[in-house]
Amino acid sequence: MCEDKGYFEMGRWNRFGGVFFSIALAAVAVGVGVKGYPAEDLVVKLPGQPPVGFKQYAGYVDVDVKAGRSLFYYFVEADKNPEKQPLTLWLNGGPGCSSVGGGAFTELGPFYPRGDGRSLRINSMSWNKVSNLLFVESPVGVGWSYSNTSSDYIRGDASTAKDMYIFMMKWYEKFPEFKSRELFLTGESYAGHYVPQLAEVLLDHNARSKGFKFNIKGVAIGNPLLRLDRDVPATYEFFWSHGMISDEVGLTIMNVCDFDDYVFESPHNVSPPCYQAIVEANRIVGHYVNNYDVLLDICYPSLVEQELRLRKMVYFSFPFFLQVVA
Structure with a gap:
């Protein structure tokens, strides 16, 4: 859902998706969290969200306190038995595409915006049916991730992987029960670079560490940009x-x-x-046709309707979420 861009040549999803989502979170992220989870990051309910039994969390993880560099995450529990399900990390590509605006709300997350732009609907094919999901806005400058140091906005693959390694170590401090859980590293497009390079960094950690080791179960990349x-x-x-x-x-x-x-x-x-x-x-x-899905049957009415809805929803959704917190 996001065109491939150069680093920090932000697409509409980065400016829109991350902004409207984070504004909404600011309005609803209050309450009491699960034992061992950060209560301050709990998202009680998103505007227009249908009732669900799983919990959601969102917030920041500082990857460089001195530089003021922080990555934004959105975490969704598995729909059933979250304490027994694995953890799946998702990274959108681009580079420069929002994992929250893209992956979480137009692809594999638990909700899709409705065409009226005033509510959310359940994604019946969400990956949280079988896994806990962690979406991260990476690298810094994407979506709602930021830095107080301007030079941080010039990033490369090596520094992106290093920041994600630090992020994962600190995120586990927020959610310690996942440290031993099976971990899947997934993504699409330019994540063909992000995911393998992050996997290499995590495996290097495992080889050196005499204590904690990442329980990497698998790697999956859709439509990967490799060479x-x-x-x-x-x-x-x-x-x-x-x-x-x-x-x-x-x-x-x-x-x-x-x-x-x-x-x-x-x-x-x-x-x-x-x-x-x-x-x-x-x-x-x-x-x-859709360049990213050339085999899509464009003559099938429901699929055409879905495609048009996904293209239009960002334009309709942003004003509504803005009104909610105004």
Whole structure:
């Protein structure tokens, strides 16, 4: 649900999703928490939320007190038997996409905004049916995560993994009963870098530690960005081989474009003919199908309705949540 962007070239979800969600949390995060959990982070109820039996928590974890660098998290208990279920960490990609606005509220979290923008509905396919869920706005500058040091907003993969390692260590201090729980590291898109590199850092910790060790059970990445020189040309070869773009456009990309030193930031470092062919391919494919799910049956009414709702909900939801706390 979030376009791939350069670091901190914020998409609409980052400016909107993180903001409206956090404003809502500020209005409702009061009450008594579960024993051993941070009471100050308990979210009693989100505006327009249907009744549920599981608990939600949200707040900040300081990863560098001196620099004033903190990451925002949203934690959802498993719907049933949370004390027996594993912990799943979810990271959206981008880089620069909100894990709260994206993953939590348009993909695998417990709620979806309704089309009227005034309430939430249960996500019947939420991963919290089988796991406790932890969404983190990472790296700093994404969503509601922030730093008081301006240089912190220039981040790389290594520093992002280090911050997430510190985050996990400190988050376990807030939720100590999860320290021994099975841990799944998951994400999508640019999390093809975030997740493996975080896993490596956690495994390095395990190799060194004579005490606490992360109980990593598995790693899962959807639509991962792994290597640009392979991922990018493979995308357009797929479009062409499935008749989604013309021979002229497809063969231009395959024969003219040099992806060996391809850079992530738009407009990329390719020749003008290559760039124009890529723009045309994206225009054609994006007009007819969802680029992230090209096999989606767009003629099926309920799916079309869902797609339109997901595209529109951020525009409708933000004013409502703003009114709730005004």
